[in-house]
Amino acid sequence: MxxxxxxxxxxxxxxxxxxxxxxxxxxxxxxxxxxxxxxxxxxxxxxxxxxxxxxxxxxxxxxxxxxxxxxxxxxxxxxxxxxxxxxxxxxxxxxxxxxxxxxxxxxxxxxxxxxxxxxxxxxxxTIGLGTLTSAVAFYHLLKLPRPREHQSFFRPEYLLIWGGSSSTGNYAIQLAKLSGYTVITTASPHQHAYLQELGADVVIDRSDPEAVTKIREITRGRLRYAYDTISSATADLAAQALDQEHESHLAVIAGAPTGSYPKVKEANSFGVSFYEELGELLAAGVLRPNxxxxxxxxxxxxxxxxxxxxxxxxxxxxxxxxxxxxx
The missing domain is CATH 3.90.180.10 (Medium-chain alcohol dehydrogenases, catalytic domain)
Structure with a gap:
C-alpha cells in the first residue's frame, strides 16, 4: 500500500x-x-x-x-x-x-x-498541461507557424494573450514569441517585469478600464489573433480588441465570449507531433518553465x-x- x-x-x-x-x-x-x-x-x-x-x-x-x-x-x-x-x-x-x-x-x-x-x-x-494547452490553441486551432517555422514579418504581427500571468499564459507568451509574433498581454502590475522577461513586448494592467482601447491603439485596430486564458468575461474583452472589420481569430480555454462579434472566428474544441519539438525548445533553454x-x-x-x-x-x-x- x-x-x-x-x-x-x-x-x-x-x-x-x-x-x-x-x-x-x-x-x-x-x-x-x-x-x-x-x-x-x-x-x-x-x-x-x-x-x-x-x-x-x-x-x-x-x-x-x-x-x-x-x-x-x-x-x-x-x-x-x-x-x-x-x-x-x-x-x-x-x-x-x-x-x-x-x-x-x-x-x-x-x-x-x-x-x-x-x-x-x-x-x-518535458511535457506539461499548460504548455500543451497553448500549443493546441496556437498551432492546431489558430494555425500559427510553429517555433521552427519562425516568421519574419515586414511589420509587427501582433498576438494578444489575455491573462499572461497564468501558467498557460506564461507558456503562451514564450511560444508566441518563438513563432515570431509581437506579444501583447495583460496582468497585474507586479507581474509585468517577469512577463517581459518571458518575451512579452507590451504588458497592460488587467484592471485598466481602458485596456481594450489601448490594445486597439497599439495595433491600429488590426489585431488578427487573440488567446484568452481566463474566463468568458475576459474572452469578450479579447474579442473587442480584435479587428472588427476584417476576419480575426480568437482561441479560448475557459469560456466563450457572450457578445456578438461577426468578424471574429472563434476556435472551438494536436498532440504527439509537437512533443519532440517542445523537448528541443526546453533542452535548448529557449522555453522557460513556470x-x-x-x-x-x-x-x-x-x-x-x-x-x-x-x-x-x-x-x-x-x-x-x-x-x-x-x-
Whole structure:
C-alpha cells in the first residue's frame, strides 16, 4: 500500500489514505512521484455543479473512473518499474509528464502512479498541461507557424494573450514569441517585469478600464489573433480588441465570449507531433518553465491549493507539492 490523496465522493473533501500500489502492464510505466503540480482540472473533476473546461460547458465531477479514486495529472518523478511492452524508458529514468485524466491509478496525487508510454523518454520528460494547452490553441486551432517555422514579418504581427500571468499564459507568451509574433498581454502590475522577461513586448494592467482601447491603439485596430486564458468575461474583452472589420481569430480555454462579434472566428474544441519539438525548445533553454510555489505538507497541502485555484487567488506561479513532505 502507498500513501495517496483520495477522492471518495463527488463534492467531498480529499483525504490522505492508503492506496494499493499500481502494477504496470503492457506499455505502462510506474512512476515514483517526487513533485506534483496542481491544475484547475483537478478540483473541477471532483466538485459538484457546472462550469467550463476548455471550450465546453461541463458538469463537474467528470471523467471519474470509479469512487474512490486518486486525482492529479502533472508529475515529476523517477521510473520505478515498466511494463513488458515499454521500449524507451527504464527504471531510474527521471520524467516529468502529464499523466492524463480519468484513468484509475493514473492520478498523480500519490506516492506512485502509472503513465502510458506513448512518448520517448525525452518527450515524456518535458511535457506539461499548460504548455500543451497553448500549443493546441496556437498551432492546431489558430494555425500559427510553429517555433521552427519562425516568421519574419515586414511589420509587427501582433498576438494578444489575455491573462499572461497564468501558467498557460506564461507558456503562451514564450511560444508566441518563438513563432515570431509581437506579444501583447495583460496582468497585474507586479507581474509585468517577469512577463517581459518571458518575451512579452507590451504588458497592460488587467484592471485598466481602458485596456481594450489601448490594445486597439497599439495595433491600429488590426489585431488578427487573440488567446484568452481566463474566463468568458475576459474572452469578450479579447474579442473587442480584435479587428472588427476584417476576419480575426480568437482561441479560448475557459469560456466563450457572450457578445456578438461577426468578424471574429472563434476556435472551438494536436498532440504527439509537437512533443519532440517542445523537448528541443526546453533542452535548448529557449522555453522557460513556470515559476512555482511549493505548498506546505506535501499531499496534505493540496486541498488548500485547490481552494485558492477555485477562488482565483493564484497568479504568476504554478502550485506544486513535494510528496515526501506529506505528514
Amino acid at each position: 502507498v500513501k495517496a490523496l483520495i477522492a471518495h465522493k463527488a463534492g467531498g473533501e480529499l483525504q490522505i489514505g492508503e492506496w494499493e500500489k499500481p502494477v504496470p502492464k503492457g506499455n505502462e510505466i510506474l512512476v515514483k512521484n517526487k513533485v506534483v503540480a496542481l491544475n484547475p482540472v483537478d478540483w473541477k473533476q471532483v466538485r459538484e455543479g457546472f462550469g467550463s473546461l476548455g471550450f465546453v460547458l461541463i458538469k463537474y465531477n467528470f471523467a471519474v473512473p470509479q469512487w474512490p479514486f486518486v486525482v492529479g495529472a502533472d508529475t515529476a518523478g523517477v521510473v520505478e518499474a515498466v511494463g513488458p511492452d515499454v521500449k524507451n524508458l527504464k527504471p531510474g529514468d527521471k520524467v516529468f509528464a502529464f499523466a492524463g485524466v480519468g484513468s484509475l491509478n493514473y492520478g498523480t496525487y500519490a506516492e506512485y502512479s502509472l503513465l502510458v508510454e506513448n512518448l520517448s523518454a525525452k518527450e515524456a520528460s 515559476r512555482y510555489e511549493v505548498l506546505p505538507n506535501g499531499l496534505a497541502g493540496i486541498p488548500e491549493g485547490h481552494a485558492r485555484l477555485a477562488a482565483g487567488k493564484v497568479s504568476g506561479v504554478k502550485l506544486v507539492a513535494r510528496i515526501d513532505e506529506t505528514p
